[in-house]
Amino acid sequence: MTTALLLGSYLLLAGSVLVPLLARAVWTQHTPRLALWLWHLLTGSLVLAAVLLGLALAMPRLPESTQPTGWFHACVLALQLAYTTPGGAALATLGLALAGLVLARACSSVLVEWYHTARQGRDHRQTLSVVGWWDERVAATVVEHATPVAYCLPGRTGDIVLSTAALQTLDDSERAAVLAHERAHLRGRHDLHRIWARGLERAFGCVAVFATGRAAVDRLTELVADDAGSRANGPLTVASAVLRLAQGNAPATGRAAAAAAGTATAARVRRLMDGPPPLSPWRLLVGALVVVVPAGFGIAAVTGSVLAGLACCPVH
Numbered sequence: 001m002t003t004a005l006l007l008g009s010y011l012l013l014a015g016s017v018l019v020p021l022l023a024r025a026v027w028t029q030h031t032p033r034l035a036l037w038l039w040h041l042l043t044g045s046l047v048l049a050a051v052l053l054g055l056a057l058a059m060p061r062l063p064e065s066t067q068p069t070g071w072f073h074a075c076v077l078a079l080q081l082a083y084t085t086p087g088g089a090a091l092a093t094l095g096l097a098l099a100g101l102v103l104a105r106a107c108s109s110v111l112v113e114w115y116h117t118a119r120q121g122r123d124h125r126q127t128l129s130v131v132g133w134w135d136e137r138v139a140a141t142v143v144e145h146a147t148p149v150a151y152c153l154p155g156r157t158g159d160i161v162l163s164t165a166a167l168q169t170l171d172d173s174e175r176a177a178v179l180a181h182e183r184a185h186l187r188g189r190h191d192l193h194r195i196w197a198r199g200l201e202r203a204f205g206c207v208a209v210f211a212t213g214r215a216a217v218d219r220l221t222e223l224v225a226d227d228a229g230s231r232a233n234g235p236l237t238v239a240s241a242v243l244r245l246a247q248g249n250a251p252a253t254g255r256a257a258a259a260a261a262g263t264a265t266a267a268r269v270r271r272l273m274d275g276p277p278p279l280s281p282w283r284l285l286v287g288a289l290v291v292v293v294p295a296g297f298g299i300a301a302v303t304g305s306v307l308a309g310l311a312c313c314p315v316h
């Protein structure tokens with residue numbers, strides 16, 4: 001029961017303290033790539049903690065054993081034991097239902113999100129093969145459109161798409177910055193980051209944490225791509241290109257595309273022009289806390305689960 005209390009406390013702490021702290025943390029603008037992975041760690045640890053909480057409720061007293069084999073059968077025996085104790089049946093059923101529901105919902109929702117994204121990307125590629133053409137000069141697909149638009153279609157053959165209006169609107173350096181931005185999306189497989197975050201939001205949309213996490217992942221992937229464009233062409237050039245493209249969005253590509261403009265454009269332009277806000281020692285301390293706690297939990301949870309699986313489930 002101690003394990004269940006610890007896991008429940010972690011869920012409360014992470015949901016009510018760590019997530020709001022990370023959502024407001026200024027340091028994430030300095031290191032968006034680290035912040036991106038930290039969001040995955042944080043939201044992933046919440047799902048893992050909920051599953052482990054269910055298992056801990058179902059098997060409050062794990063028998064001792066050093067035998068690693070036959071653990072599944074042994075865990076069934078442990079469950080049978082839990083069902084024989086007063087109140088154990090209800091608790092074990094509740095725990096197993098919680099663990100199974102959370103795990104099944106997370107896995108199925110991420111898979112559904114991946115399927116829809118892949119299908120939309122495939123449909124959009126088919127459309128592009130009819131209405132677009134390959135332009136060797138910019139190494140991208142070009143479509144005739146009056147709105148300046150630039151986006152990428154991730155996948156095994158990642159494609160960058162520019163509208164004719166974008167080619168006319170952007171000068172050479174801005175176009176190079178936009179292409180560097182889109183290549184960073186493709187290289188970093190930001191589509192997979194977004195699929196994971198949207199999958200968790202789809203699974204647990206009633207929990208605000210996962211919507212916050214999805215919005216953060218969308219924003220941070222843009223910052224990572226902006227930084228790549230800045231390194232190659234300078235931040236002011238990227239800011240100028242983002243502003244020129246701000247009136248356009250990826251046309252009807254939904255979740256499959258990552259446009260160069262459109263996600264928190266004003267904040268991105270301000271960051272590119274002025275640089276990220278300065279960091280105070282207090283903000284650094286809070287930032288370190290938000291990093292260390294979930295990272296420590298993630299490692300402890302995985303290690304503990306492995307050890308528990310090896311040592312706590314008897315063969316006889």
Ligand SMILES: [Zn+2]
Pocket residue numbers: 181185221222225258259260261
């Ligand atoms: Zn982008």
